[in-house]
Amino acid sequence: xxxxxxxxxxxxxxxxxxxxxxxxxxxxxxxxxxxxxxxxxxxxxxxxxxxxxxxxxxxxxxxxxxxxxxxxxxxxxxxxxxxxxxxxxxxxxxxxxxxxxxxxxxxxxxxxxxxxxxxxxxxxxxxxxxxxxxxxxxxxxxxxxxxxxxxxxxxxxxxxxxxxxxxxxxxxxxxxxxxxxxxxxxxxxxxxxxxxxxxxxxxxxxxxxxxxxxxxxxxxxxxxxxxxxxxxxxxxxxxxxxxxxxxxxxxxxx
Amino acid sequence: xxxxxxxxxxxxxxxxxxxxxxxxxxxxxxxxxxxxxxxxxxxxxxxxxxxxxxxxxxxxxxxxxxxxxxxxxxxxxxxxxxxxxxxxxxxxxxxxxxxxxxxxxxxxxxxxxxxxxxxxxxxxxxxxxxxxxxxxxxxxxxxxxxxxxxxxxxxxxxxxxxxxxxxxxxxxxxxxxxxxxxxxxxxxxxxxxxxxxxxxxxxxxxxxxxxxxxxxxxxxxxxxxxxxxxxxxxxxxxxxxxxxxxxxxxxxxxxxxxxxxxxxxxxxxxxxxxxxxxxxxxxxxxxxxxxxxxxxxxxxxxxxxxxxxxxxxxxxxxxxxxxxx
Numbered sequence: 001x002x003x004x005x006x007x008x009x010x011x012x013x014x015x016x017x018x019x020x021x022x023x024x025x026x027x028x029x030x031x032x033x034x035x036x037x038x039x040x041x042x043x044x045x046x047x048x049x050x051x052x053x054x055x056x057x058x059x060x061x062x063x064x065x066x067x068x069x070x071x072x073x074x075x076x077x078x079x080x081x082x083x084x085x086x087x088x089x090x091x092x093x094x095x096x097x098x099x100x101x102x103x104x105x106x107x108x109x110x111x112x113x114x115x116x117x118x119x120x121x122x123x124x125x126x127x128x129x130x131x132x133x134x135x136x137x138x139x140x141x142x143x144x145x146x147x148x149x150x151x152x153x154x155x156x157x158x159x160x161x162x163x164x165x166x167x168x169x170x171x172x173x174x175x176x177x178x179x180x181x182x183x184x185x186x187x188x189x190x191x192x193x194x195x196x197x198x199x200x201x202x203x204x205x206x207x208x209x210x211x212x213x214x215x216x217x218x219x220x221x222x223x224x225x226x227x228x229x230x231x232x233x234x235x236x237x238x239x240x241x242x243x244x245x246x247x248x249x250x251x252x253x254x
Numbered sequence: 255x256x257x258x259x260x261x262x263x264x265x266x267x268x269x270x271x272x273x274x275x276x277x278x279x280x281x282x283x284x285x286x287x288x289x290x291x292x293x294x295x296x297x298x299x300x301x302x303x304x305x306x307x308x309x310x311x312x313x314x315x316x317x318x319x320x321x322x323x324x325x326x327x328x329x330x331x332x333x334x335x336x337x338x339x340x341x342x343x344x345x346x347x348x349x350x351x352x353x354x355x356x357x358x359x360x361x362x363x364x365x366x367x368x369x370x371x372x373x374x375x376x377x378x379x380x381x382x383x384x385x386x387x388x389x390x391x392x393x394x395x396x397x398x399x400x401x402x403x404x405x406x407x408x409x410x411x412x413x414x415x416x417x418x419x420x421x422x423x424x425x426x427x428x429x430x431x432x433x434x435x436x437x438x439x440x441x442x443x444x445x446x447x448x449x450x451x452x453x454x455x456x457x458x459x460x461x462x463x464x465x466x467x468x469x470x471x472x473x474x475x476x477x478x479x480x481x482x483x484x485x486x487x488x489x490x491x492x493x494x495x496x497x498x499x500x501x502x503x504x505x506x507x508x509x510x511x512x513x514x515x516x517x518x519x520x521x522x523x524x525x526x527x528x529x530x531x532x533x534x535x536x537x538x539x540x541x542x543x544x545x546x547x548x549x550x551x552x553x554x555x556x557x558x559x560x561x562x563x564x565x566x567x568x569x570x571x572x573x574x575x576x577x578x579x
């Protein structure tokens with residue numbers, strides 16, 4: 001597995017911490033799945049004395065704070081600085097929302113914020129689209145990880161554009177790539193790993209499932225299956241049957 | 255005869271006092287700020303007795319324990335048994351289907367049926383009607399309990415409870431966190447508006463990806479809009495974003511809400527344990543009853559019954575998670 005800014009993840013599942021019915025269920029989802037990274041959103045209103053943040057720290061997993069809900073470079077940069085103080089980490093998942101309905105990333109501001117934060121010593125995980133040129137610009141701005149969307153946040157639609165995601169994998173063979181957003185089912189997560197992605201980040205699909213802990217575990221199993229499948233070099237799909245036993249020499253019965 | 259000292263006069267404290275008195279116990283109440291008011295988070299509640307709606311995103315005890323609340327409150331304050339209407343905008347219909355899958359005791363309603371229930375809601379094509387649910391006015395409920403308790407001879411002390419009190423029942427909500435270390439605050443923001451142009455007769459919930467938004471009629475054209483759920487312990491202010499979301503929800507229900515007069519802005523912290531379920535703990539001479547979270551009026555009766563079971567009969571209900579008397 002590729003290292004993320006020099007850190008080896010224990011496994012490829014990054015799990016969000018929002019929208020669970022309770023912190024106890026959140027904790028159970030982490031325990032049952034074994035997810036190795038927790039993403040946490042910071043709101044500037046949050047202030048000090050956060051019991052919830054303490055609970056996240058006590059999960060004992062790597063913490064990836066995010067700038068969810070930020071619409072401008074300035075907001076994102078401020079939030080990133082706050083995150084660095086609160087969680088004592090240089091990691092930041094940079095999310096810059098361009099439009100409220102699709103929660104699509106504003107890639108222009110994203111590149112700008114990534115540059116500022118990288119210069120400031122942050123290790124940026126940018127939530128981006130599957131556009132290759134934007135990916136290149138983000139790398140040029142100092143990012144060493146790319147996190148393209150599968151589909152809009154919370155939509156659960158899976159990998160909307162498999163072609164583009166394949167192209168991205170091919171274009172950036174050495175960059176750790178994470179499918180961030182849009183995963184609804186374990187089969188989507190498995191598909192991302194089958195494409196050779198290095199990790200999957202998801203939240204809503206688990207937190208809003210009827211049984212979050214069970215869904216978290218299902219996601220982890222699917223991710224492991226997809227990862228193994230990629231490593232196992234799967235067969236290519238073909239148009240005609242390819243018999244698995246020889247046909248020559250069999251008796252013709254009619 | 256034992257005198258039980260209830261500390262705190264929010265919904266938890268008053269419900270516990272009321273339950274104890276109804277079982278023949280002698281009770282006094284301590285609250286340094288005085289009668290029920292803005293200092294308690296239950297003052298800012300929605301007052302929906304909606305166990306089936308809440309069950310959509312809560313654990314099973316909320317439904318089972320919450321169901322008993324309706325009759326308990328009906329015996330003590332005015333209850334409006336008009337059910338709950340749950341609606342979603344067309345783009346959020348998958349959320350409505352999920353809501354329906356996760357709970358029970360509702361009827362699916364179409365545009366015609368919605369208009370029959372609430373003639374002022376004409377923009378919605380699909381909804382769920384929970385006919386068995388009810389709502390109350392939280393402030394009236396607190397005042398009613400307070401008055402009844404006084405009539406029943408309960409003395410209210412407007413001061414801090416003396417330390418080393420025998421037979422104390424601590425119902426101070428988040429203030430008890432110096433003892434209950436796993437208690438946290440969950441921020442909630444609400445508005446009270448007046449809009450006589452819109453006539454709604456029952457709580458209406460509008461499904462929203464990030465928070466359960468609802469409008470509760472208080473009568474005379476007054477509505478409570480609630481409530482955000484934020485993992486933050488800063489209760490000093492409402493944010494513009496929250497206010498926008500609350501008001502847009504009302505506006506989406508009926509654009510006439512755009513003309514409403516904003517009467518009140520409320521911000522407070524709900525006391526909650528990690529599983530968001532209430533707890534009863536007996537530590538030394540004090541029984542702690544806490545963690546009602548967003549279910550103050552729904553679960554206070556069950557909590558009060560659990561406290562009375564423990565205090566008077568030494569019976570352990572499922573809410574008791576620690577007993578070191």
